[in-house]
Amino acid sequence: MIRLLLLDGLREVPVDAPVLRADDLGVVRGEAVFETLRVVGSRPCYLDEHLERFGRSAASLDIPMPPGFDELAAKAAAGIEDAGLRLTLTKGGLGMAVVFEIAAETVGGRSGIRVVTLPLGLASDFRRTAPWLLGGAKSTSYAVNMASSREAHRRGADDAIWTSTDGYVLEAPTSTVVAHLDGRWVTPPAETGILAGTTLRACASLVEIATLPLTVDDLAAAAEVVLLSSVRGVAPVTDLDGRKLVTPAGRALQSAFEASLRR
Amino acid sequence: MIRLLLLDGLREVPVDAPVLRADDLGVVRGEAVFETLRVVGSRPCYLDEHLERFGRSAASLDIPMPPGFDELAAKAAAGIEDAGLRLTLTKGGLGMAVVFEIAAETVGGRSGIRVVTLPLGLASDFRRTAPWLLGGAKSTSYAVNMASSREAHRRGADDAIWTSTDGYVLEAPTSTVVAHLDGRWVTPPAETGILAGTTLRACASLVEIATLPLTVDDLAAAAEVVLLSSVRGVAPVTDLDGRKLVTPAGRALQSAFEASLRR
Numbered sequence: 022m023i024r025l026l027l028l029d030g031l032r033e034v035p036v037d038a039p040v041l042r043a044d045d046l047g048v049v050r051g052e053a054v055f056e057t058l059r060v061v062g063s064r065p066c067y068l069d070e071h072l073e074r075f076g077r078s079a080a081s082l083d084i085p086m087p088p089g090f091d092e093l094a095a096k097a098a099a100g101i102e103d104a105g106l107r108l109t110l111t112k113g114g115l116g117m118a119v120v121f122e123i124a125a126e127t128v129g130g131r132s133g134i135r136v137v138t139l140p141l142g143l144a145s146d147f148r149r150t151a152p153w154l155l156g157g158a159k160s161t162s163y164a165v166n167m168a169s170s171r172e173a174h175r176r177g178a179d180d181a182i183w184t185s186t187d188g189y190v191l192e193a194p195t196s197t198v199v200a201h202l203d204g205r206w207v208t209p210p211a212e213t214g215i216l217a218g219t220t221l222r223a224c225a226s227l228v229e230i231a232t233l234p235l236t237v238d239d240l241a242a243a244a245e246v247v248l249l250s251s252v253r254g255v256a257p258v259t260d261l262d263g264r265k266l267v268t269p270a271g272r273a274l275q276s277a278f279e280a281s282l283r284r
Numbered sequence: 285m286i287r288l289l290l291l292d293g294l295r296e297v298p299v300d301a302p303v304l305r306a307d308d309l310g311v312v313r314g315e316a317v318f319e320t321l322r323v324v325g326s327r328p329c330y331l332d333e334h335l336e337r338f339g340r341s342a343a344s345l346d347i348p349m350p351p352g353f354d355e356l357a358a359k360a361a362a363g364i365e366d367a368g369l370r371l372t373l374t375k376g377g378l379g380m381a382v383v384f385e386i387a388a389e390t391v392g393g394r395s396g397i398r399v400v401t402l403p404l405g406l407a408s409d410f411r412r413t414a415p416w417l418l419g420g421a422k423s424t425s426y427a428v429n430m431a432s433s434r435e436a437h438r439r440g441a442d443d444a445i446w447t448s449t450d451g452y453v454l455e456a457p458t459s460t461v462v463a464h465l466d467g468r469w470v471t472p473p474a475e476t477g478i479l480a481g482t483t484l485r486a487c488a489s490l491v492e493i494a495t496l497p498l499t500v501d502d503l504a505a506a507a508e509v510v511l512l513s514s515v516r517g518v519a520p521v522t523d524l525d526g527r528k529l530v531t532p533a534g535r536a537l538q539s540a541f542e543a544s545l546r547r
Contacts, residue, residue, distance in 0.1 A: 025306050041304035041311055043288050043382050048304055049370070050426040051314035082427060083434060107312070119306050142414060144449075147405040153435040153444075154405060155428055163313040164345060164425035165418055171346060172416040181416075186407075 023104055026097050028089055028116025033096075040117060047111025051162030054078035055109040056219075058094070059252050060101045060120065061282040065094040067251070070219040074159060075108060081158035084112050093118045105252045109161070127252055131275065133259035133268060134179040134248065136193075138237065139169055145185040145234070148214025156214025166194035178260070180248060182240070189213065190235040196250035197221045199230060200243035201270050206230040207239070220249040220278070227277045247271040254278055286367055289360050291352055291379025296359075303380060310374025314425030317341035318372045319482075321357070322515050323364045323383065324545040328357040330514070333482040337422060338371060344421035347375050356381045368515045372424070386515055394538065396522035396531060397442040397511065399456070401500065402432055408448040408497070411477025419477025429457035441523070443511060445503070452476065453498040459513035460484045462493060463506035464533050469493040470502070483512040483541070490540045510534040517541055 022036035034040065047053030055078075056071040065071075072090055079086045090108055097106055097118040107119045148156030155162075173181040182198055183191040190198055190209050197218030199208045210232050211217045224230060240246065245266055246258040255278050257271035285299035297303065310316030318341075319334040328334075335353055342349045353371055360369055360381040368390075370382045411419030418425075436444040445461055446454040453461055453472050460481030462471045473495050474480045487493060503509065508529055509521040518541050520534035 022307050036307075037305060039302040039304055040306050041302055041308075042300060043303050043372075043380055044285050044299075044384070045304075046430075048311060048316070049318070049372075049424060050430050051424045052427050052430055053311070055312070082431070109306075109312075117306055121307070139416060140410075140414060142407065142410040142417060143405045147403075151403060151405060153402060153428065153432040155431050158427075160427040161312060161314045162425035162427035164315050164421075164423040165416065167309075167313050167315055168345070168418050169416040 022119055022121050023101070024097060024120040026093055026118045028087065028093050031089065031093055031096055041111070041115060042113060045111050045113030045115060047113055047115065047161060051160060052082055052084070052112035053109055053161040054082055054084060054159055055107055055161055056159065057251050058106045059254070059282060060098040060104045060106045062102060063098050063100055065098045065106055066282045067219050067223050068094055070222050074217060074219060075110070078158040078160060079110060081155055082112065082160055084110060086110065087116060090116065123252055130179060130253045130256045134256045135177070135260035136180050136182055136246070136248070136258045137173050137176050137178040137262055138184050138240070139172060139181045141183040141185065141191055143185055143214070144187050145189040145191065145213045149212050154214065157211060157216060159216055169194045184237050185213065188237050190237060190240050191215050193248050196248040196253070196256070198235070199247050199249060200235055200240055201245035202239055202243045207233050207235055209235045218249055220251050220254065223281060224249060224255065224274060224278055227281060228274055245271050247274060285382055285384050286364070287360060287383040289356055289381045291350065291356050294352065294356055294359055304374070304378060305376060308374050308376030308378060310376055310378065310424060314423060315345055315347070316372055316374035316424040317345055317347060317422055318370055318424055319422065320514050321369045322517070322545060323361040323367045323369045325365060326361050326363055328361045328369055329545045330482050330486050331357055333485050337480060337482060338373070341421040341423060342373060344418055345375065345423055347373060349373065350379060353379065390516045393442060393516045393519045397519045398440070398523035399443050399445055399509070399511070399521045400436050400439050400441040400525055401447050401503070402435060402444045404446040404448060404454055406448055406477070407450050408452040408454065408476045412475050417477065420474060420479060422479055432457045447500050448476065451500050453500060453503050454478050456511050459511040459516070459519070461498070462510050462512060463498055463503055464508035465502055465506050470496050470498055472498045481512055483514050483517065486544060487512060487518065487537060487541055490544060491537055508534050510537060
């Protein structure tokens, strides 16, 4: 951690200070919401998009959203050249901002990642009808996301892509899937219960990206695939379930996205 | 909270003291495991069973298990007549024990609860083949469990029972389902990815409980249903999806279970 600030009073506290109570429902039941942003040149990138989703996530988990996260993010980002920023709000009412160094592995992912598909066990249309599964909410109940990443590592890959029981592509544990198919970028619809990607929104303002059901067969036939997330940015997939992929369109998108962060 | 102790040094600290760092993976990603026990007459009930599962959960989440939780639990329970005890171990390495007052709503549940079934969207045999879904691990990534309980409350019930896409009964968000069917108690197998209930184990040493696939139709035809969990104990279901149920066998099991806690 580079810096830790609390929403309460917008105070900076020592990074190693314990800040959460043992009975905070964010600790006890994973009932907290978060957003991870990139900070470039003292600016939290795409902050409005992140705060919008942060609010939706909090509503899903029945967590009242206090004001002040915009100011907190700005204060946390001040003087930071390039880093990650995590905003968290727990059901116990603790709001905080953590500025962290971007891991070497994350930066390395921008050069290319190997990916394996993993079944999630859900039908692509199920979460739309079952709000208790919290589809689309970015909560800290992320143990399955982390276990899926570990499974990918066990299989010799860097990341995973979850697929549905009815043969559709969903998302990656911490990023959005976009495939280059028949000359255009395509990404699965949020109605499948996946997170509405903020980096996807940013990229969709730079190139045309169609939101359409994407089958596992489409993915297997795609010329290129990228995974989008805030801190890693555009990660070109170089190997998908053992198939080698080229990355020219992905690298062009990456350049455009990285440039947008410095605008 | 009545009492808070840290594993490190088996020290008691003030209940309102912040004890978790902002970057603990237990906070950031719900990567922590926990067990909730009942304490009766200074004794943590069925402690061995809980510690066994605690160890299995930690292994699932790749969290190294330090020694000392048995001592910590014993120290936390000292002088406590009847309360709840939660043991937690985070991926950041924080171990703690919280003694808490049993909520009136929890005690009330022993008199009878209304339950609704909710689909979980998974097939009953899926999690056995997909360890990344962390079936059977009791982690703090519990937001979906809590959201399922809220959905039950919205439907005018006290609790939920999750069902599978292929028509089987799974578990409740924080308890095990046992149905009285054709004169015997039946509970679903752990191979469905549900938590191996410690209270179920305790009850199975008191009455015969068969572990068998339990269909949604079986449940709808069951003479009685109980939900088993450590602190609430045996909760007789009085209303299941709007159908009124009798509870004599459930109440007999409850009496036997409560007596076992004072042995």
